[in-house]
Amino acid sequence: MRYGTLDWVPALDRPDLLAAPVTEALASWAQAAPDAVRQVLVAEIDPDQADTADMTATYDLPLEASANCVLVAGKRTGEERIAAAVVRATTRADVNSAVKKLLDVRKASFLPMDRAVADSQMEYGGITPIGLPAGYRVLLDTRTSAGPAIIGSGIRGSKILLPGEVLAELPGAEIVAGLATEIAA
Template identity: 80%
Template sequence: MRFGTLDWAPALDHPDLLATGVRVALATWAQQAPDAVGQVLVAEIDPGCADTAEMTEAYDLPLEASANCVLVAGRRAGEERIAAAVVRATTRADVNNVVKRLLDVRKASFLPMDRAVADSGMEYGGITPIGLPADHRILLDPAVGTGQAIIGSGLRRSKILLPGEVLAAMPGVEVIEGLAI
């Protein structure tokens, strides 16, 4: 399939373009929902174009099709609580209100880059909600749950394209009204 100037192919047919955790999560999910996972596509990109603005320009992709995934953490009674907030690239996650309230913490902040990379097992610029550790909540803005969504693959050298409805139906995903501002 062609979208923008990229050729997209079934993700599980190209395991070399997926981070290990992403590949394992997709293979596991495929056992329960093969039709859904069959709609998850991957395309190789220049790692220097992994950031959303560069990618959309380099590959003639609509910015509104991209979704960004950020890892956010907070503490409550000595317990760290982590969530992935997934919002369209044309918006930003409401970390200070919505995410903070959902995590039930006093202060929520973005995980530092080195910590996000280490915890996720993914490369910075490729972090995706697919394949995150089980204790990470996955919060998805409803706008990401409709239409095509371009997300990370866990690697900087590729991106995943899937219907937002498939992403919203992924195990563990919580669709949260008002997540994006």
């Protein structure tokens, strides 16, 4: 399938374009929801163009189709709570209010890059909600649950494309209204 200037193929046909935890999660998910996983596509990109603004411009993709995944952590009574917040590229995760409230912590902050990479076993700039460690909550802004969604593949050298409706079916995903705020133009 062609979207933008990229050719997209079924993700499980190209495990070389996925981080190992992503491949494992998709294979497991395929056992329970084969029709959903068949709609998860991957395309190879230049790793130097993996950042959202560069990727959308380089490959003629609509910015509103891109979804960013950020890892956020906080503590409550000594217990660390971590979540992935997935929001459209035209929005910003509301870490200081919505995510903090959902995690039920006093302060929420982005997981440090080295920790995010080590824990997820994914490359920074390619972290995706698919295949995150057990115990991580996956929070999806309602705007990501409809229409095409371009997300990371776990590596910087490719991207995943799937319908937002399929993203919303990701095991453990929580659809959250108000998870993100619009970015002022």
